[in-house]
Amino acid sequence: MDINKRLEDLREVMRREHLAACIFPSTDPHQGEYIPDHWKSREWISGFNGSAGTAVVTLTSAALWTDSRYFIAAEEQLKGTEFQLMKLKIEGTLTIAQWLGKEIMQSRHPYEDWTEVAIDGKCSSASEVKALIADLRKENGITLRTNFDPMKMIWRDRPMIPENPVEVYPLEYAGESAHDKIARIRQALRERHADGMLMAALDDIAWTLNLRGTDVHCNPVFVSYLLISSKNVTLYINKVKLTPEVSAYLKAENIKVEDYEQVENGLKDYFEYNILLDPDEVNYRLYEVVKNKGKMNDLQKTEIVEEESPVKRMKTVKNEREIAGFRSAMLKDGIAMTKFLYWLSGYIGKPEISGLTEMSIDQKLTSLRAEQPLYRDISFDTIAGYGAHGAIVHYEATPETDIPLQPKGLLLLDSGAQYLDGTTDITRTIALGPLTEEEKKIYTLVLKGHIQIELCKFPSGASGTQIDILARQAMWREGLNYLHGTGHGIGTYLNVHEGPHQFRMEWKPAPLVAGMTITDEPGIYLSGRCGARTENTLLIVPYMETEFGKFLQFESLTLCPIDKPPIILDMMTPEELAWLNQYHQHVFDTLSPHLNEDEKTWLQEACSAM
C-alpha cells in the first residue's frame, strides 16, 4: 500500500479542481460505524483502519484525527506517511477547521489563494457538513464543496457496493411484525408533527422491516434506504439482493421496492407537507435534495422536520421475545466462554502457554462459539491484547503484531457473537500467572467501577451521562481514568453498538428506560505496560415505584466468571464483594447444567465466594 503515491494522485486531482484540501471522514451514506469496503476512502488514503477517524489532505500536508481508543494503533499505522496524528479530546488539539485555517493560510505553495475545501456530501451527515461549513467560514472564509468524490478518479480497484442477499428475520425472534413497527413509527411521526421520514441507518431499516443481511462486517445489515410517508413505505435497494422469499415477504407487508440509486428521485417525488430527516443520520446530499425542492424545477416544496429519528430509541427498548432471545444468546455465549476459560486454565502459570498467541486464542474462542446453536458470526473483531497490547483500547492482533502469551501478566479479551436470537459483547481480563502490584491495582479499580454500575438504582429516564461517574469515582481518586465511554446499547441480532443511550462522560440526552440493553465496561490502560477492562451486558429492569416515581435497576445478562486472582481484597467494599459473590453463584447455577464434569469443577472454583 503506497500512501504517498495515493496522495500524489489525489493532489493532482485537487490541483485540477483548484481545491486547497480534501476531507475524508470514516462514515458512509448511511452513517454506520462499520461500513462496507466500498466507502472506506479514509482508510484507503491514509492507511489507518480504525473504525473512527477523519483524514484531511492539503496540497502540502496531511493529518488524521482519531480518538483515544486508536491513538497507539494510529501512530503505528501512520508511521512513514505524511499524515500527522491529531488526538481528539486532548488539550491543544486543533479542530479540522482550525488546522485547515492555519495550513491554508501558512501554505507557501503556488496556489495560496485557493480557499475551497472538498468533502463528499454523500458520505457525511447533514449536521456534520453544516457544522463544518460554519466552522470553516470562521477561518478566513474557507468554503466547502460538497459534491465531490475524488475516489471515483483515483481509487482504481475500489470494491463494489455489496450485493449480498437479504433474509427475513423470523417473528419468533423479532417479537413484533414490520407492520406493527411501521404503525408505531407513524404514530411517533404524528407526535412530531411529521408526515413521513427517510431512514438511512442500516440497522434501523433492518429492525423496522425484520430483515437481515451480510453487507457489513459483523453487522447483519444490508445497504438500502427506507422512505415512509403517510401512505407508502418504499425500500430503496439493489434488487439483486432480494430472494424470491424476501420479495414475497415485502409484497405481503405492502412495502414497495425501488432501486437503491433512485432514492433521490423518491425524495423529489415525495408529495406531503413535510418530512422528518434526522440530521445526524441522513447524509448532506439527500438533505440538500429535500431542502432545494422548492427552489428548483417544478418540485413541490417539502418542509424538513429536523429531529432525532424516533426509530433509534424504539429499537433500543426490547420486547419480551427479544429479551428471551438475549437470555438464550447469553447462556450460549457463557457456555462457550466457560469452555474457553477452562481450556485456557490448563496453561495458566505454565511455560506451555508460550505455545499460544493472541490470534490462536481468538481462533479457539471463536470455534467454541461456532459450536453453539444459531451461531452466525462474531459481533466485532475480537480484541485479544496480552501485556502492553492490553493498553491499546481497540487492539486487533494481526500476523505482524501477534505475540505469544507468557505465564504472567494480564490478557484482555473483548469479544462477542451474533446468534440468530441475540448479540453478545463481553470482556474479561485474565491473569496468566503472577501479576505486578500495578496490574492488580488497575484490575481491582476497574472491577470496583464495574460493580458500582451494576449496583446503581436510578429514576426511569435518567441519562447515562449521570450514571457514568459510578464506574470512575474509585479510579479518579487514584488519578486514573479512561477516555472511552462506559457502555453502549446492543442490538437484537443487529449492531453490537446501538444508540443513542450510553454511559459516557459526554452528554447523551437519551433517557434510560426499562427494556434497554447496555454494556458496563470500564477500563484502565497504562500505555506500554498493561490494560484491564471488565464488561457485562446489562438489561434495564424495574426496581420500585414510590411517591418519587419509577425507579430502575440493572440485571446482568452476561454469564461468565470474573477472574478472581487479580483482585486486591482490601480495596473492595463489603457491598462490592457481596455483589461479586452473588453474581458468581448465579453464573455457576445457570451454566453448570450445560457443562461436563471437568468444566463444572473448574467453574465451581472460579465462582467460589471470596
Add this chain to the structure above:
Amino acid sequence: MDINKRLEDLREVMRREHLAACIFPSTDPHQGEYIPDHWKSREWISGFNGSAGTAVVTLTSAALWTDSRYFIAAEEQLKGTEFQLMKLKIEGTLTIAQWLGKEIMQSRHPYEDWTEVAIDGKCSSASEVKALIADLRKENGITLRTNFDPMKMIWRDRPMIPENPVEVYPLEYAGESAHDKIARIRQALRERHADGMLMAALDDIAWTLNLRGTDVHCNPVFVSYLLISSKNVTLYINKVKLTPEVSAYLKAENIKVEDYEQVENGLKDYFEYNILLDPDEVNYRLYEVVKNKGKMNDLQKTEIVEEESPVKRMKTVKNEREIAGFRSAMLKDGIAMTKFLYWLSGYIGKPEISGLTEMSIDQKLTSLRAEQPLYRDISFDTIAGYGAHGAIVHYEATPETDIPLQPKGLLLLDSGAQYLDGTTDITRTIALGPLTEEEKKIYTLVLKGHIQIELCKFPSGASGTQIDILARQAMWREGLNYLHGTGHGIGTYLNVHEGPHQFRMEWKPAPLVAGMTITDEPGIYLSGRCGARTENTLLIVPYMETEFGKFLQFESLTLCPIDKPPIILDMMTPEELAWLNQYHQHVFDTLSPHLNEDEKTWLQEACSAM
C-alpha cells in the same frame, strides 16, 4: 389583591387587541433570577410570588407553570383564583404551547378564530421567544406578538425602575481591575471571532466594572446594559444613579455613559462587522433590533455571533483576592451560625421552644449576622421551615404561615449573607427534640449524599451533571429523590446563584475548573411530613496531576457543625464518618478562637467525633 379584577382588566385589553392569550414569564429585560418590582408582572397578574414561574391567560382560562421547588407554595397562593397549577417536569404536564393549542382550539368564546398570543419581548430572552414562536407554530399555527406589554395599561400603581445609587467595589476585594477584566473579555471575544458584545446580565456588568448597587432584593446589582466594542465601552444607565465618585471612576476607566433607554440606539449605531449576543441573556427585543439593522433604514448590517457570553464563565473562576474574601466571609458566617445554634440549643427538647417561631429565629440569626464586620444584607430570603414546612423547598415564612416550634422534629434552615468581601449560603437541618425513624432516615441519606460530593475527585473540566449522582445514589436505592439541583455557583459579593456551572440531573455544559465556588445541597422532602437539606459551599481546588491529566477536588469553605443527633450511624460508611469527624475537627479548630467560653464548650460537643 383582587386577581379576578386584574384578569378582567387584562382580558378587556386582550379583546381590544384581538389577542387569544398573554404570556407573563418571571424574567425581566436582564434575565435575572431575582428582579426589581417594576417587572414583576407575573406576580401581579397571578398572585404567585416564587422566583420562577410563567403565567398564561387566555380569554377564558389561566394557568401557571412552576417547578417542584414551588409546587406547594404555588398551590396555596393560587387558591381561589382562576389559575390552574402546571407542574414542570412532571409526566403528563403540557407545555405552554401545547396547553395554548388545546385551550385556543377548544375555546367556545365568541372570538375563537383569534390565534394571536402576546408576550413582552423585552422581558424574555431571545432564545426563549424563538423557541416559543416555533412551538406555537406547531399548534395549528398560533402566532406570537412580541411587542406588547399590557401592564402599561392595567397596572396602575406599578413601581418605577429603581434609581438607587451605585458604588465602587474596592479592588482589594475584587482582585482585578475593570480595565484588566475588559481586556480579558476582548481577548475572549477575539477567540470567538466577535468584535464586541452586549452585556445584559446585571451581575456580569457589576463584576466587569467592579461596581455594585441595591436595585434587586438581596442581589447587589444595578439596572443597566454594557456595550463593548473593539474601541469603546458604554454603560447604559439612568444617570441619577451615578454618584460623583462613580462618575469619576467611570471616566478614569474610560467607560462612556449613556442613558438606560438609549441602548437600542446604541445598538443601531454600533459600527462593526459583528456582535456577540448571548441568546439566553439578551432579550428578544434587543436581539431583533440588531437582527433587523440591515433590513431597515440605512443602518449598517451587523452579524450576530450567537454564543454564551464569555463573562459568565470568567466571573465564576475566583482570583486569589476573591478566594481570600470568601474565606473571610465564611469565617464570619460560621461565627454567626455557631452563636445562633448555641442560642437555639438552650431551647432544644424543652417546652420553652414554643416561644420561638420560624420568623423569630430568622430575625435572631439575621441580627447575629448583622453584628459581623462588612455585613451588608442577607443573600436571599431565609428559608426557616419547621416540620411539614421543611418539605416546601423554597418556603418563606410569612405572618400568615408562621408557626411556633415544638420540642421535636426537624427544622430546616437555609440562609446566607452578603458581606462586602463575599457571599454565603448554608443549610442546616436541626433536630429540635425526639425524631421519628423516617426523619432520621431522610436526614442520614441526605448527609451521605452531601459527603459523597465532598469526597469526589474528578478530572478538570468534568461537568456537574456527571457528579450530581453521587449525592443521590444512596437515596435512589431507597426510592427517594429531590427534583432540584444539587448545587450552584456563588458570586463574590454578588448573586447567590451564579452560573453556568451547577450540579444537577439535567445537562449543563459548563466544565468545572479550579477556583470555582459551588454549593453542595442535596435534600429530601416528604410532602406534609418533613424535609431535610444539608448545604456547604465548596471551592474547587487542585488534587493531583498524572498521565491522565489534572484532577480536582472540593474544599468546604462553610464552617458550621452538622447536627449529629439525627444521624443513623449504621447507615454511614466508615469513609463518610471519617469525613464528618475530620470536617468537625476543622470547624472547631477554626471557629473556637472567635467564641466565648460557653459557645466554645457547646461547639466542642457539637464537633466531637462520632
